[in-house]
Amino acid sequence: MEELLTPISQTYRSSNQAGGDLISLANTTKAPTEPPSGFQGSSPEEALEALKGQPGYNDLLQILKWLRDGTRGTHPFDIRKPNPQSAQVVHVLVTEIVPNYWTLLKESSSSQKKSQPADLLLAGLQSIGGLNAALTYIRALLLEARKDPKGLKHSPATPNLVSALDLVACILKHNTHIQSIWHAVSSTEDNAGKVRALGQDFVSSIAGGKVVSLAAEAEDVLHQASLLEEPSWIANSKLYAEWLGNNLVDWARSNPSSSDLKICAGLTGRGLKLGHSDLMTKILFTGLVLNDEGQPTFAKLLDLLPSADQRKVMLIILKLLSSEYLSSVDTDEAIEDYPAVWAAASALQAVVGTSSVRKAQLSTWLTGATGAGLGETCGIRRAALAALAEDKEAMFSVLESTLGLLGDQLYIKHSPMLQQEAHAQVLLLSAGYVHRKSPIKLNVLLRSSNFLNTISNRIGASQERAKFLGMVVGEALSGLIHNEDKRLNFHMDTTDSGEGKWYKSLVGVADKVGPISPLKSQEKPKEKQAAPKPVKETPRPAPKPARSMPQSGFIIEEIEDEDEAAEEEDDDLVAYAKPDSDEEDEDDDPTLINRNKPKAPVYIRDLITYLRDTENYDRQKLALTTAPVLIRRKANHGTEVSAHAEELATLLVGLEDKYELDDFHTLRTQGMMAILVAQPQKMARWFAKTFFDGDYSLSQRASVLIVLGISGRELAGFETSDYSDVASFPSKKLPAKVERHYEPSASGNRYIAGSTSLKPLPPNALDSISQSLSQAFLAPLAAEAADAATGPDVLKLSSFTSRLQQQQSPSSAGPVSISRTKPRGVRAIPNTTANLLATSFFFPLTSRFQAALHSASATKRGILFESSLLTLYLKTLALLLHAAGPSTLALPQMTAEFWDLLLGVRTHCVGEVGVSGAVLFGLMALLDVNENDSRGLCQRHGHEVVESVEWVSGVFDRTRGGDQGGNGEENQVKMMAAGVLIRLREMVEKYRALLMGDMIGFS
Template identity: 60%
Template sequence: MADLLTPVSQTYRKQAHNEEFLSVSKPAEPATAPTLEFNGTSPEEALEVLKSQPSYDTLLCVLKYLQKGTRGKQAFDIRIPGPRCAQIIHVLVTEIVPNYSTLLRESSEGQSGGALDVLLACLTSLTGINAALTYIRALTREAKSDPKGFKNPHVVFNLSFTLDLLGRLLQADGGLKQLWSSISPVDNAVQVRPMRQEFISLLASGRISSFSAEAEDLCRQQSKLDEEVWVANGKRYVDWLGHGLVTWIRHGVSEEDIKLAAEVAARAMRLPHSENLIKTLFTELLLRGAGNQTTFGELLGYFPPLQQRKVLLIILKLLSNLYLGSADSSEGTDDDPIISAVAGALRDVIAKDENQKDYLISWLTGASGAGLGESCGIRRAAVAVLADDKVAISTVLEKSLNQFGDQLYIRHSPMLQQEAHAQVLLLSAGYTHRIAPIKLTVLLRSSAYLNTVSNRIAASQGRGRFLGMVVGEALSGLVHGKETKLDFKMDELDTSEAKWYKALVHVSDKIGPLNPLRALLSPSTTSKAPRPAKQAEKVAPKLSRAPRQSGFAIEEIKDDEEQDDPELIPYAKPDSDAEDSDDDPTLISRDKPKAPVYIRDLISYLRDTETYDKQKLALATAPTLIRRKATYGTEVTSHAEELAALLVGLQDKFDLDAFHDQRLQGMIAIVVAQPKKMGQWFAKTFFDGDYSFSQRASILIVLGLSGREIAGFETSEYATAAQFPSKALPTRVEKHYIPPSSSSTGRLQTPGSNLKALPPNAVDKLAQSLSQTFLAPLAAEAADAATGPDALKLSSFTSRLNAQSSNSSKGGSKARTRGVRSIPNTTASLIASSFFFPLTSRFQAAMASSSREIIFQPYLLAVYLKTLALLLHAAGPSTLALPQMTAELWDLLLGVRAQCLGEQGVTQAVLFALIALLDVNEGDMRGLCERQGREVVESMEWVGGVFNNTRGGDAGGDGEENEVKMLAAGVLIRLREAVDKYQAVLMGDLIGLT
């Protein structure tokens, strides 16, 4: 076969070529770009060198050249925006920082003026920060583009390096002043205007915090961050911005710079935690700026009008919280230096600005209340600021008097708001009488004063009548003689509280210096945002075990007699301890802390959030220790607020067992120990504190459960454990003397009446129990109907309710099981004044503030409404303030009807609150229809719509819709019964109602 193939031609190659062709080629050495020499001639040369991966020394030379810049005909400053500067900064941010960041930081440790400082000096400008933000945004988008994870691992590292760079740029010395100095040298006004707007937008729009937070979250997912990124924390960023503005203004800036600072601050008011910004500006510029107190007023004068009003409201609240304490009816009326200093601070804020003065007048007389729930001291200071202006103080008096006597105001306004306005009325009347006595004399002869007194006396609420009589006697005592002045001759007007109200007309506070406020300030903080230390590992140390004994042997001796004795039970073998299997002695902790026996030790344990043993001991012993120390000494009284703040903000870092239960029990113990003080504190903290939704919900649960415990509906196991040995017999002896409690005492046995453990839905469980108690008689009545279903066809869910409720009747008994019981008037008054009214009144004020989005969160709103219902139920029918409590709760329920659309949880909470309201007022339904006729009709129409538009109701059904329909049916039956029975009473209120 091979002979048949004849080659056409043959070619021979040399030996060298053949070997080269057959040989395996070796990999070529990587070609390295020649390092360019930098001569420092032009920015173009610097840009080329930066692109060519320079050595460290060459990079340092380029950075120093860029920092120094050039002068002369070809002037160049990298901080001034321009095309060439933008290119250089882009290369520095996207290439130099990711590749050289670690080397620059290591070479600059412990020395100032190193390579890292030079790099930061080149990038500390508007263009540099924008470049860092743009690169962070681009890396974030690239990371999010892959749903399965990061395609390129370098993205995470570049993000972490750029975030660190951004934080260091904002921390640079000079802060905002240095940033603006990069723009101010520009002479062209056309170029400065857009750069000015960009400067304001960059700092106050929230881009820095939002972009950084998004990038930080991505880095956290990949565990590439060891330190906290402070620029991603909105609160810390606002603090940094406030301190930066203070430093900028203090260094002697021009009027244009103050205007620019005012624009930045006014724009930043839209950011979260804007209250901290105003607090920093107010504290550092006005209170600490002893030599230049007018700076803050001048700065505030450049704010827009709406922002000025918001700033004034924040400052009033700030002064009340920091210096004037909590509300107390026993406050003195003598001249107080703190109140005088607060009045001086308010005068400097207003700075003779008529608009600001009008805002202060509207705050004193507005519908939101003059510092609702705050101390009377802030109202005294505000009125003292206006005391020298005859027109202003007369305006406050007239508006307050007309509002105080308005019938709708008396009927629908929260009681705390009416008390605050009564104080303003009395204070302004006293100042008016001293400035223009004839003005007050004419006013008391007018119809406004007469109508005010008559409307107040005719009010259905006892507290409203009390305030009207106090105001009438106080004002009459200023104008009329001793024999002709108004005197109602009632015992309640001779109490200490009534005398305190009457003494307000004689208060005369002077505007004083700010030294008392400065003395209470903490040392000034630095304007830089501190870099947090590395987070300690959240690893719970293992429990220590006792050292093993050695040196002797244990011999077991058997005794035949003992072995044959059947009454002697041998001890069980101890379980094996997992800790004994640990072979590493370094993991054994032999210095375990002891349980705290003093409140100060408990506070120190709670503050030590990095020690597992202390956190566990503190939570376990807090409920018992607080209850035990409540009536012995002043430990709990002096540290109640501090303890409460620590427990509310405590985080479960170690995944402790029963953490939430023990934390709630600790807060309940504080409220039970100091109910009058801490009930108001928790109500205020719920609306004003900087807490999460879950922490706010825990506050509501604490208020609800502690109120029921104070009323006697609940008994905590910690209350018995907290008793001293002299007050309780041993358990094994006590059982021979105290018989077990019987359910035949007539007291309502509510499921969960012994609070051994608090589930996360403790309020929901109580609400469900009380709802079943209310609906059980309705199920019995529906079952007794012999001919067909009743008006609402309740037969469809009667069987289901009987299956759910252990209290439902099986026969034809129509006797209703009372869901409430009477408690002492003092306890009921305490629940109303310290728990219920602070919650309802502050809700009305929060609706007009920035807290509106928080309180209308569906879950939080549902818990809030159920808490109010539980507190009303705990107060019971014997509460003297029951009409006012009913009116405030009913107005609130009708006001949140719009929030029920699409939210079954909120609807269920509203219906349960109506159930509690009707149950407590069951003994006085006629009076309820007389006082709340329109509310009865409106509620009946709304509940009927809820019942008709809600699916469910099938026998044996389940779900939230079935619960809502059952509650709606129960409420609707009771309301229709009241309407049918008291039609004549309701007829007057029904006229004109469409």
């Protein structure tokens, strides 16, 4: 047993104390001291043997100081230089010294100011060999811990994981450590081939994802073993990408050599694949491009990247400029001088530099079928064209390519309208530059068949918006080269409107490359502000009870009969209810009662303060319960809501249920709906952009879709929120007994005036609405199928009527009447917002979805095609299309975009009953809204009709459904497929002649 015991310290005493008793010896024993150090610092072999011999604390410090002196050139042995001797020393330091002494070294470093023992150890390990040794040790500990039969909690490897993980975090702590680690290696090697190999290993170790993956796995093991005290930043890929970007910025600012710049380029290229390319590019952009001294270095850095990485960086910078710096450029300011646009043009010119590759990529972005900043303001397009303004050939190429793209019939028919508007702006802006640089080229181009075909194809399009863009482009370009008497003029009210004049004024915009200082001034306001600390409210003194004065004289009291008094009582005078008991008073301990509760906010700025104060339960609860009413009440009075709408929406979308409040999700959704209804034109686009570009969870993105769908129906008059009446001012309301005579009877979920009971929003609100609309669509088809005696419809829908009746919800307004006349929902108000729903709600959602499909981000595409989110997205679009109604001028364009989108997601319906049901519901909405234009559907969308018939027929055959088998969702999908199939086949039979070209191969 003696060989299993290892002494941890030794105590020496003099010989004259040997005969003393034990008590006196205990009192006279000196403090533990160590024998003289045996390390003389002569060779690395001696240091290695001393480290292997379990040195004491003082011996270890002497060894570490000797190793540190070698890194400073005091003696020839440098532990950072890769060779067999340094590798052995590093291995012993990581596997033997760190597990035993790391905690003690850190504690000693925190207590001493001049000498830092932990830094002595880190000085020898801040190298490629030290980092790789630490990572290898973590991998070995993970393998040992997972294979230990005692379990993770009792494995001896898990405590060592804590020190090893902390060691790696300290090696890579500061923003200059990457540069120092590489310089330590490159300065000690003269062989170019060996330096190149070391550079590849260095890039792979730092930016290859090894550090993040191993640290995350180690944290998972420590969490299971209950040893994880605080998460490490190296296990967070976002924090690690931010650290890598800051290191690259500091390195690039130090005027690196060409070889060092290649290493920076390798780290940048690998770092862009860590999953946070947007964040890393933003750090490089703000640190180098917005710094005049770093612009040449940034251009050289991009030149060393592959063309694919250069394109990724270019697209991220364009998106960054449009969303964070040029979002305030409005259409009214397009013809004016705008310093932010000039600064953005200067930044883009610095990014492009003299590279023909990036110049071609910028031109492709402007003319590509999915580029030009879809959904963004015109400012980013102005900046991009200003950056190319000096190149005549590039500008003319942009003009010619955009003109051909806008005239393509397939592009007109299938491209999102927001995309077409962006390219129309690019065409007009580039035409102005070409006219000022070379008017002869523009004159020749406008006389070509390309221009004539573009205008004629646009005017002949079925979409009104496509015609409008063609007319304004024709009038604007003709006005550049023709006189007043010869210029093209359609004499249309739409082209002479404010929007038409704005489009035609784009040919006169002449932006220039200006100073970059306006972008620097916008950096600070974009930073996140810390949540303000809760303010302690001073307790108010309790009011003194009033003294009861003795009454003197006679008291005359009139006593009335209770029944007569009740009859004469005015109905408007409502008796006060008995106050409820205070929840705080129920506590047994009076010291825990909080008498200083915050008051409900009465201003929007107070509401924002309450929402930011996430550490105060009372404020969070008051903010959520007050937000829907307060925002609706302030919507049309002053500019409080309009000035803080985006800030309010950002706080509500990202708010978390920290205190598990009752009806949290309902109140949060109602608050977002209040903002959207108050500022629909602005906030609908903001919510659509947030859904695709925001860094939010699936549930938060789903809440954005629910808000868009229900708010759109409320604006169209189909739905009325309970909060809309409660939020109205009393001066604008009739007395309850008078209003009762003018209020129409309630139907469904219609709010009854005078009622103060607010119903919570159900979590499946969109599903309930879609189900009711599906029943209304299927009801007449079920009646016809039930009345028919023979035919395939009866075979397919034998129990159609009975199943439809079973789907009726007992909480609905009543059973759907089975009649040959299709029931129509009566709107509460006239639909005067159809154009608003199309331009601000529907088109931003469809256009950004198409752009996301072509995005380089695999994460974004993965989120969009998550089955539950995709189902909700398709239902939201269908509800918005139905809310816009058949009288919407943009209905042909909405139909075309939505139908293309539905057919494009067919592959994601395989094995997903919910997604299949959402696509079928979308087809129902299309057919329902276009019921009076069936011939137009077959004429304009014959190919889509034939493809839809084939796909729906396959869904009907593959879905089990029916009374004999299948669950409720499958039954619903089969009914919807049957209803859509009948409607489509009726159209095919009726307009077979129009579909002959599209029915080739159709059976």
